Amino acid sequence: MAYLPGQHRKVLADCGKMQAFIRERVESHRRTLDPQNLRDYIDCFLIRSEKKQTNPEDIYSTEELVQCVFGLCIAGTLNCSDALVFSLMVMAKFLHIQGMLSIAAKVQREIDEVVGANRIPGMDDWVRLPYTNAVIHETQRFEKGSLEGFPRATTCRTEFRGYIIPQSTTVVPMLTTVHYDPLQWETPEKFNPGHFLDEKGQFRKRYAFMPFSAGKRACPGEALARMELFLFFSVLLQNFTLQLVGDFKEKDVKSFHMQYKMKSACLQMQAIRRSK
Ligand code: HEM
Structure with missing residues (x-):
């Protein structure tokens, strides 16, 4: 789809911008993560992803x-x-x-x-x-x-x-x-x-x-x-x-x-x- 002309290209580009923004937020959460004071969904997910992942299908x-x-x-x-x-x-x-x-x-x-x-x-x-x-x-x-x-x-x-x-x-x-x-x-x-x-x-x-x-x-x-x-x-x-x-x-x-x-x-x- 990325090679075809049309409005979907704007949609894909906007999705990319949003995902880049979220990636930044995730990194700033990682830098300031305090396990005693979980602020939101991102913090909880990060704490879970730090646990040893034994299951190969683990997706954290x-x-x-x-x-x-x-x-x-x-x-x-x-x-x-x-x-x-x-x-x-x-x-x-x-x-x-x-x-x-x-x-x-x-x-x-x-x-x-x-x-x-x-x-x-x-x-x-x-x-x-x-x-x-x-x-x-x-x-x-x-x-x-x-x-x-x-x-x-x-x-x-x-x-x-x-x-x-x-x-x-x-x-x-x-x-x-x-x-x-x-x-x-x-x-x-x-x-x-x-x-x-x-x-x-x-x-x-x-x-x-x-x-x-x-x-x-x-x-x-x-x-x-x-x-x-x-x-x-x-x-x-x-x-x-x-x-x-x-x-x-x-x-x-x-x-x-x-x-x-x-x-x-x-x-x-x-x-x-x-x-x-
Ligand atoms: C009138 C409002 C809404 C309608 C009609 C609606 C409808 C739906 C439907 C039909 C699905 C697919 C479920 C399935 O495949 O069995 C879905 C999935 C989902 N919805 Fe909503 N939704 C609404 C609002 C919201 C809100 C406010 C949130 C979050 C704050 C939300 C978060 C999600 C998420 C994350 C999924 C994917 C869940 C998954 O993949 O397991 N939705 N929604």
Whole structure:
């Protein structure tokens, strides 16, 4: 890929810059490492890498550390901001529904009643805002074209639904297929916060909800990501009403989401301050 022309060259160059920066940080951590006072992930990794490595597959090398920190930076920022932007776009899209309170207005009503206008929502409000929570979950379920799961590899020859997958084959789980499975969801093609609400309007978990994947290699940032999404989404809706601008008004949610992902269109949304 390094020899082909195209935008990926900038991506590769930027990745290289970030990795060089992380390498510098690792070296400065190494110089100031105090085993009695571990400051962060890099320190812990360095301490572990100093232990005698008896297993030939032991991977506590400096390069592995750089790649792990790099992975955390990428995985920990882009996914969350994408999920947040998409949830705001959905709110703007569903701002006006004739003859009924829009989804965004219902979220704002719930936040107004439970949190009010004089303080920002905190994690204690999580259970008290079931509708808001359901809307956030539904945007993650509905978000097509988002991360489809990381490429993984089979550790041994595996039989799956009658297919033989040889050892070391790259496998990419398509999480969207679960999120749009008609056997799991009442209205899979429709944006419906009711998927996450019981008959009393309380939040209900759904086992087919897996934007963070499942199993041993599921997203380690899930708890942090859920907090970030909840806090940012609720404080933004508490203070602003979102509205689409120009062309986007006409487009359906899925098509402008795809355009945003492909960066072929510039997202335009207006945030109008709500009066207190
Ligand atoms: C809405 C936000 C996020 C979504 C939807 C998401 C989703 C995912 C998914 C689907 C995977 C692949 C899991 C698998 O292959 O089974 C993954 C892996 C990962 N995520 Fe997240 N993630 C989010 C936020 C975060 C945050 C905030 C962090 C860190 C602070 C993070 C760190 C990682 C890392 C390090 C991996 C790779 C784990 C491994 O290779 O074992 N993610 N994430």
